[in-house]
Amino acid sequence: MAGSSPLTSVSDWLRPQQNRMIVLMGLAGVAMLIPLVANNYVLEVLTNAWFYAILCLGLNIVVGYAGLLDLGYAAFFAVGAYTTGILTSKFGVNFWLTIPVAVSCSMLAGLIIGGPTLRLRSDYLAIVTLGFGEIVRIIARNLEITGGASGLIGIDRPSIFGLELSRGIHFYYVFLLLAILACFISYRLQNSRLGRAWQYVREDEDAAEAMGIGRVAVKLYAYVIGAMFGGVAGCFFAAKMTAISPETFTFSQSVLILLGVVLGGMGKIPGVIIGAFALVLFPEVFRGLGSMRMLIFGIVMLVIMLYRPEGIWPQKQREV
């Protein structure tokens, strides 16, 4: 990797904790103040970007930290969204009460899929998760309770301290706060005993086993935590849209989230956020190009992967 690229020198400067805090506070401040100057369109796009940042951070725990290829991540997002959707629209449950239920359901889905398949080597996992993603979507399409192909409508808007969350600016802050929370949790996990265990298993499963680390348990942990992130994102997605349909949770959605993680840099929190933003902003910024923009998006991604296979964000440099 080029040692003197501007991004590398930026990350050099970022190494001291103090400098990092300054930048983070600055960025958080900017993110908080943007709604004061942005119009509705910009706000909507940025809300979407934070939403993808949460999903990408969740998948990053599975793919980036634990090294498990998950091709059906949209399924967990769907489980969360449908749980909230069904409970509020059909049973009139308060939105906030649906969150613990949705989180439990997505965790349970993670356990059911992960439990048996995480014993296998990673290639099988990719196939099984791909299948699982499709199964969840097809179930949602065919069950009565999920509203079939047309989906669910009339999902309750949540309110907090008497304020109903209905305007774009409300959801901007909701997703921003969730993204900050997701960063915080990811950061704490990454630098913990469990985070190291994920890295050991990713680097060498057998050696990790020999050091007394149960690889299946450690992977399952990552998978279930990733599922929780997806589930929570799904809850708020349902509340924001007030309507969900199975076509939101297609295979290409899973691929898109994975793309954000890989593009930004697997296992690196700032990278993953940049990846999520690139994913959402690029097609918007180049909207003027019409349908050509997806082609250009594809080419840009190809170039990034060719020249920066580790992702946009630079690798952590260590004393050699």
Next chain:
Amino acid sequence: MALLEVANLGLSFSGLQVIQKLSFEVEQGTIASLIGPNGAGKTSVFNCLTGFYRPDSGRIDFNGHSIIRRKPHKITRAGMARTFQNLRLFKSMTVLENVKSGMHCRTSTGALGAVLQTGSQRREEALITSVSEECLAFVGLLDRKDRRADTLPYGDQRRVEWARALATKPKLLLLDEPAAGLNFDEKKELITLILRIRDELGITILLIEHDMGLVMKVSEMITVIDYGAKIAEGTAEDVQNNPKVIEAYLGSDDGEEFL
């Protein structure tokens, strides 16, 4: 009762008998060796002991409990640590992070503790770091703890593996060809290190080795196997003069080295 008791161990791969009715014991506090010509099945025995292979028959009792067909990480937790014949470090991580992996099975904080950074989590992290640093100091690598593991010279990488195994706080340490690829001076240091692990830390050692000079110098008990079966057992002197052992080694490349 011996710390490790292996009785009638049998292992086969699609009809090929790799280990046949092998029995041996390792007494608490001793340094024992398992030797034999190339392909005799030594590493297979290690893999059975540490749970990487599932033996077809026999008994393996460690510290009074049967550990046969248990998962590798559970066996490590029970107090048996190993090193690998070919280095198996976590290459892109630092030396200290590598050694910290050993403490995983002796600690317990999960996801919630990590996110909330509870008091017990902090204390546990401090303990992991201090134990890992002690282990690195023991093998003489503390000054290189922040280096990436794969940037160290080969001999030092071996010592990282040792420190990592010691960090699991084992009762029995299995060393798979510890002298492979080391030069004369490094081998001398290795002998000192093996003796220090036993004498200062009180850890029992079982090693597989091709370097007969080293085996004869450190081992109190030697088990010789060929074609997966035991052909001799005893002290260095007994084994050296055993006609079956000489026969097994003659004609092979190892024979010259041995005689």
